[in-house]
Amino acid sequence: MQLSSQLLEKAVSAFAKLPGIGKKTALRLVLHLLKQAPEEVAQLSEAITRLRSEIQFCTRCGNIADGPQCSICLNTGRKQQLICVVESIRDVIAIESTHQYNGVYHILGGIISPLDGIGPDQLTIDALLARIHTEKTEELIFALNPTIQGDTTIYYIQKKLQDHPIRVTTIARGVAFGGELEYADEMTLARSLQNRLPIDRYVNSR
């Protein structure tokens, strides 16, 4: 792409570094910004700067926070003895969007994946185990993606907790609502047969 301005060129290449944004989309975004009021553009620029320089990560659960602890951990209305273990901040946001969960979180920062060179030491598993001991956690809910890596991670943490009196559960896997049986993969279908529910529990959970 041949651009007649250095400033334009710089802005386009900065945008094109973002994931899923190519040169053409970057140009569209930049030309859009040029048409906006200067205050609006300054707002975007300031939000980006402050985001990177001021944001912190919760010392307890690893979530994004404006201070040393995140708003979820600081919320005394939530059950502090119920921890939901997730891979990333994105999963916290997904679960929070359901408005169904009232405990706290622990973000692993990834899952055990030897092929990608990620072992237990690269994750916050030790911090989780320490938390469980000091906070007297009653239940641990695993909400990891249903992959072999996810299952390995669950298995690893569960083994470490063998001698500890704590309830360990995992979110249900099965055919998604609105999904069609014929398009579900064999693994999901097989698991949802194995873990079938009595019909009265199913009716009550709707």
Place this chain on the structure above:
Amino acid sequence: MQLSSQLLEKAVSAFAKLPGIGKKTALRLVLHLLKQAPEEVAQLSEAITRLRSEIQFCTRCGNIADGPQCSICLNTGRKQQLICVVESIRDVIAIESTHQYNGVYHILGGIISPLDGIGPDQLTIDALLARIHTEKTEELIFALNPTIQGDTTIYYIQKKLQDHPIRVTTIARGVAFGGELEYADEMTLARSLQNRLPIDRYVNSR
């Protein structure tokens, strides 16, 4: 979407204002930025600020420029008596990418479209006519989108130039390279039949 940080929320809504970017994509971009080195993020932020505050529009053709005139107008190697008339900056970039054009441009800033309330006065047509007189332009190439509005604009400008000795052309319309005849619309196909080329000119232009 439920976010646990004010800073995160602000950055996501600033990104979500960009065209074609929804809340979910905005969140993905912001979480990506959080993982980047601070210098990289500062670069994006600075590029945005400088873009909006320092960029200028060429006083001659309306293109984006780092100074009072754009690099295309300042390039003495280009034919200054050949003006290509386009609708927007995006069209300049598209034509420049072909590396086939060696004249200068004139950006109209839109096309005549009474339904959208855009008349000749909202466009830079007067500036174009003044330019043609003072710069002793030899040829005007219209590179407007092949719509009724585009054709109206061409017709309007051409009428204003009736008494002026200047060559006026328009880019060729026809079936695109790689396009298939059966999928071309009737208008395009009819026009490309009317404006058929002698085969020796076609071979030479390849």
